[in-house]
Amino acid sequence: MLPKLVTAVPGPRSLELAERLGEYESHNVTYTASDWPIFWERASGTNVWDADGNRYLDLTSAFGVAGLGHGAVSLTEVMRDQSEKLIHAMGDVHPTELKVEVCRLLSELSYERWGLGRGKTVLSNSGSEAVETALKTALIATGRPGVICFENGYHGLGYGALLGSGFDKFRVPFDSQLAEVRVELGYPCDEVDLARLRVDLDGLDAAHFGALLVEPIQGRGGKVVPAGGFLQVLRDWCDEHGVVLIFDEIYSGFNRTGRLFACEWDGVYPDLICLGKALSGGYPISACVGRSEVMDKWPVSTGEALHTSTYLGNPVGCAMAVAALGIHRESSLAADVLKQGEELMAMLSDVDSPLVYEVRGRGLMIGMELRHVDSSPAGDVAGRVLSRMLAEGVIMLADGRDGNILAFTPPFYFKLGEMAYVVDCLRKVLLDEVGGGVTAS
Template sequence: MLPELKTAIPGPRSVELAAELRKYESHNVTYVAEDWPIFWERAEGSCVWDADGNRYIDVTSAFGVAGLGHTHAPLREAMVEQSGKLMHAMGDVHPTELKVEVCKRLSELTFERWGKGVGKTVLANSGFEAVEIALKTAFIATGKPGVIHFRNAYHGLGYGALLGGGFDKFRGPFDSQLADVRHELDFPKEERDLDVLRDQLNQLPASRIGALLLEPIQGRGGKVVPPMGFLKILREWADENDVVLIFDEIYSGFNRTGRLFACEWEGVFPDLICVGKALSGGYPISACVGITEVMDKWPVSPGEALHTSTFLGNPVGCAMAVKALEIHANPRVAADVERQGRELVAMLEEMDSPLIHEVRGRGLMIGVELRHPGGRPAGDVAGKLLGQMLERGVVMLADGPDGNILAFTPPFYITLGELVYVVQQLTELLRDHEHGALRLPY
């Protein structure tokens, strides 16, 4: 069953809740407009129901978290069972066996699987924390404060994570409080860009740089897939200059791109990898995993950890992560995602609109870039399309610094019928725009 076309979105209950939220929450957090937001009430598989009882297809996986599907039964069962026994422990003082199991499985699925020996983990709660752990680790390991990052990267919004943030709109307001240790490079989109990258690397003060941070495929930056050879260049440069190579796979990890990790497309592996989002499928838990040689640069705990948090290794999150990792380890999941991605890309490439500049991505991490004739980013069109698609029963988002890349990161087992429906609705709306019928905020 597919959603019926809707004309009154948000519904009255969502409108009421939005007004109440605006009263009590900082107005910087949730965007509120006449056609935004809906308030989620429940979700299952690839579908969401709002507070007014309307059903939607979710092509966001709720920011990439629900790769295995919303309220996926094995994850839900693990959460319920564990919450009935123990909901909180003392993660860095008196932990649970589940914490041991998560760290062990993360090692097995990363560095051990890549033939690099045992990987050691620091657990955290959110993605940006994992990135900050990685940056701290790189500094401890090298003694060098400098951080290389890439334009239009997104690594979260904590102060430490902003050192590697490529979106000026997020970092700019706080620049005066951030250390001047950043070196920004251009993220390559074509093979010819690799020569520019080599030149930029050669001009850097490597003796003062300890961390090289990147997404193997940019997520919020616009689903940008770099050319083959990109990761190899970075790996070689990092090795030559005693720099810790950090891959942020918080978004792209756990089969999102049709490989267990996106770096496996090129077969190049980092010193540290940051994971989160789909790690549990719905509970706040993340991790920084690294090769033993680098992670053991941290001093042995004398009874007080240099980096920890109250909810580190929360037993409920760990129980869900253990089950999620067990599922993700099955090679069939990656194969299914790759197949679904090919089918979705084929449908998106058939859309005929002068606004479509490019369809790109890997697996089920796909972006449709919209540009006006002449090349100007069509963020205005993309923004309006999000509201129009919501009216038609589809939850989606837009990426890129200009908000002009329509993002497709649905749950892995979204049905072909649901994908067809989504593409059909988008095709109709783009056709309406071409004929002047789509209302735009010019």
């Protein structure tokens, strides 16, 4: 179903709620401007309805969570059933059978499927926490504090995760509280970058570093697909120097790129993998899964877990994760995403505008980079495009350090007609931006 607007966007109810939120929520959380935000009321499949009754197409899967669609029946049913039985237990003290099942499934779908034996899991609530679990694991396994990370890498905003952040704007304000243990390398886009990376890696004092943290495809960094062979270079270097290789697949995992995990494109596997977002399709649950030889470096619990949290292994989240994993393992899903991604990529590549510098990505993790004619990043244009698209009934976000990469990460069951609508709107909005168009309607 294509969007049908009832009122101007944002409508009067959203505007009123934004004003009220501003009175009670801390600054610097929700961005409020005259054309932003809308307040969500309900969602189904690819559609979202706001508090004013407007319907939108969601091109974000709500931060990459709703790959299986908003309110997927199989997930909402288990959520309802589980919430009637037990909504909270004692994750690391008296847990549930569901926690056992999530950990088992994660092992089966990752390390066992990759032929690397059993995988062991620590569950948590947010992506950032899964990354922090991985960084702690690497320190425990190696005794070395150093963390190697990548320019424009995004791993969440908790202090541990910030260590790996390649976004200065998020990390620098807190640098004085972050230990000086990080080194940031360039994320290679081509052979030349990759050759430089090899040199940079060889120049490091490897004995200082316990962890190398990387996204197999950068998400918030701008949907950047790295140079071929990159992951293998990292795998070889980590093997040679005894460094724990961590793949952050919080965004790229669970079929988003047309493979169950993005690293499967290269057939290169990490020591630890961080997962979240689509793991449950809508409940805050995340996981750090690792090769058992690495995870078993954690001491056996003698009654006080070294690393846990109140909501670890929450039964509702686990029930949803079990259901979601059951769908994600279906062999046809990855192929469907791949096909949809190819169709969307072809349509976007067909958009003829001097502002479009590049369309790139894998599966349904696509970015359209906008630049001005002088080649400078067109974050200003992207910002206006987001607002205009919202007014056309399309929810979008922009990525990259300069916010100039339009992101296309819709739910997997996006229809061809919906794609055509989005691309048509985008074409008109971009035409207006270069001054030659008519107002999109």
